[in-house]
Amino acid sequence: MNKKCLGCGAVFQTTNPLEPGFVDEKVKEKALVCKRCFRIKNYGDYQVIKKDINNYQEIFDGIKNKNDLILFLCDIFTLDESLNYINNFKGKVVLVITKKDLLPKSVKEAKLLNYIKENYDINVSDIIFVSSNKNYNIDALMRIIMKNKSSKNVYLVGNTNAGKSTLINQIIKSYAKKEGFITTSSLPATTLDVIEVNLSDDLTLIDTPGLVSNNNYLTGVKPSEVKIIMPKVEIKPRTYQMKPYQSIIIGNYARIDYLSDKKNSFTLYLSNEIKVKRINLNTNDYLRDLNKTSFDLDDKNDFVINGLCFCKITKSCKVNVYTKKNVDVFKRNNLI
Numbered sequence: 001m002n003k004k005c006l007g008c009g010a011v012f013q014t015t016n017p018l019e020p021g022f023v024d025e026k027v028k029e030k031a032l033v034c035k036r037c038f039r040i041k042n043y044g045d046y047q048v049i050k051k052d053i054n055n056y057q058e059i060f061d062g063i064k065n066k067n068d069l070i071l072f073l074c075d076i077f078t079l080d081e082s083l084n085y086i087n088n089f090k091g092k093v094v095l096v097i098t099k100k101d102l103l104p105k106s107v108k109e110a111k112l113l114n115y116i117k118e119n120y121d122i123n124v125s126d127i128i129f130v131s132s133n134k135n136y137n138i139d140a141l142m143r144i145i146m147k148n149k150s151s152k153n154v155y156l157v158g159n160t161n162a163g164k165s166t167l168i169n170q171i172i173k174s175y176a177k178k179e180g181f182i183t184t185s186s187l188p189a190t191t192l193d194v195i196e197v198n199l200s201d202d203l204t205l206i207d208t209p210g211l212v213s214n215n216n217y218l219t220g221v222k223p224s225e226v227k228i229i230m231p232k233v234e235i236k237p238r239t240y241q242m243k244p245y246q247s248i249i250i251g252n253y254a255r256i257d258y259l260s261d262k263k264n265s266f267t268l269y270l271s272n273e274i275k276v277k278r279i280n281l282n283t284n285d286y287l288r289d290l291n292k293t294s295f296d297l298d299d300k301n302d303f304v305i306n307g308l309c310f311c312k313i314t315k316s317c318k319v320n321v322y323t324k325k326n327v328d329v330f331k332r333n334n335l336i
């Protein structure tokens, strides 16, 4: 069998640097990872690879019909779009909510669990919150895996950036006592093919390339911007006491016009690195040329700009949200 990159799963080749799995001829015998993975790991620089998106769909469709245990990963910020496709598997599914460390400590897990059970129609054997960065609940997850698996193989699936590869590396570190080799990054499509990690005689974790969502703010955004928009540390919610007819400007990413004549309170959950300012509604038209979504919100609603932020409001009101075309903007019950 052809040698594969331990970082992204692509088969090694020495002919085209723009295709997956490229290694220089002179290092091809010794190399463990392809040139792109080497550069992501050592220099943090990311090279977009030409890769047919249908190939991910094919891998995903293949897994749907297996009887093996599925760990379905998503972070709290992409719940809504991810859970849309969680009921598609033949095998048992465990929902793993990743990056717990990003949530403010005041947010109670039990409450979120209830919220998920009440608001989404999902058919899963278990739900668990983990943080690979803080090694939180990894042992508990392993117990769930051992209890639910139906064979040696356990698949990790979920959108790109959900934290699949990071979780496997963390498990390798804790259970195999060595460094995990899988390449991780904040950019979409880092993992290019399935990667099998043999942890023991009766457990193989299988990493998969994540589905890339077309309706997520992060898709198509420059790597330097992804680093700002994707939260890395515990989010500090930002509350704004809104006076009638004010606007909130979120970096150069989105604008919210508040169109009601009562005071209100908006709490934004987003990366601490994004600058937010409040202005009077008609001070300027900044970002009003973006795509507009109008909402009538009630006092138990959030509105969500998928991949960028969500906002909890406390009184019913009307808002206009302006953001990039194709990004899902929607309301839901208050998550927090």
Ligand SMILES: Nc1nc2c(ncn2[C@@H]2O[C@H](COP(=O)(O)OP(=O)(O)O)[C@@H](O)[C@H]2O)c(=O)[nH]1
Pocket: 098, 099, 100, 101, 102, 130, 131, 132, 133, 134, 159, 160, 161, 162, 163, 164, 165, 166, 167, 183, 184, 185, 186, 187, 189, 190, 191, 210, 231, 232, 233
């Ligand atoms: N804060 C935090 N970030 C994480 C965690 N797990 C993964 N990430 C970050 O999320 C991004 C995507 O991770 P990756 O494992 O490549 O996701 P994959 O596409 O699902 O394999 C990377 O920037 C990771 O550092 C976590 O537990 N906490």
Ligand SMILES: [Mg+2]
Pocket: 164, 165, 166, 183, 184, 190, 191, 208, 209, 210
């Ligand atoms: Mg990955």
